[in-house]
Amino acid sequence: MKQSLTFLLVSLVVFFSCKENTLGAPEDLNESQENSNSTPKNIILLIGDGMGISQITAGMYRNGNKLELERCNTIGLIKTNSKKELITDSSAGATAFATGKKTRNGMISQAMEDSTNYKTFVEYAEENKKATGIVVTSTVTHATPACFYAHYPRRYDANEAISEQFVNSGVDVLIGGGKKYFETRKDGRNLLQELTEKGYTIPDTLTSNFDTKEIFKLAYLYSPTQPGKRVFSEGDEAPSRGPILPLATQKAIDVLKKDTNGFFLLVEGSQIDWGGHNNDSEYIINEMLDFNESIKIALDYADQNGETLVIITADHETGGYAIIEGELDGSSLTVGFSTKHHSASMIPVFAYGKGAKNFSGIYDNTQIFYKMMEAFGNDLTK
């Protein structure tokens, strides 16, 4: 009881002090952009899987009491329940973002009643001749990214079925783990070969020097299955993946921005959730700071480009995580967890850039889809 009260208090304090700080910020280019009714050309959606208020708060204290998120003047809250369950999983959560429809846990952008496919935001964007991209720190076939380009009734054991659907998705940039599901498949197909034939560049490594000038389609699968953590810890099976998320976010933007019709980019900090499931606070914080660096890349691009909307949110909270004690400088934080699973608490939405104002208020997670559609000039709510 004490833990959940602390959690609530911390949440409220952080939520309101964040709003106050940003309301007092000087009016700048961004402020006028945010109020603009005209539609942004590009949307970057960043999802911190399992990133509740306490995950954000812990990252903030560790980062010297600041985060890139504080640049956002528009803040909202979403309700995260799935169609059947109070506590959502990542597939029902991402289906809501990607299609505007609720389904039950475990389903990848399909109806729970009869497995009818729900059309996804990526499919709409492709139809509207936008470039699209997906950048994650899980396998690219994992629940959150999969819901944006694939349809399947079960999220587990679906890797090969989902990677197969990617080939014809039209998605221009794909960066994440799961090379095995493309290359060493039961059906003997080599999907990387098929992607090469479709014009994708498939590099062996991605460095800051990687030249994207001549590249319009890019698939970089940087680990055979699930990628390692940002910061390696004793006993981990996979090596550290390093700062691939911020780098990949930059490279994806560099490729996608060449499309004169604009682009949609999904970036997921996938492993904040895994830190929560492990009840491992250091894991959560390291992944949160990795995500923070990626948010910076997106916000800086919005500043520079002037026609970009950036939305940062999460599918759900993981771990019932709370900060109970600690040092003011964030060097040591005593935390508690109330579950090894997800929790039901509402999740913040931060928006920045052109058309951001539409994301304030309290609403359902499905509204993220409709608000993004509206931003791109397709109002499906009417």
Ligand SMILES: [Zn+2]
């Ligand atoms: Zn999870």
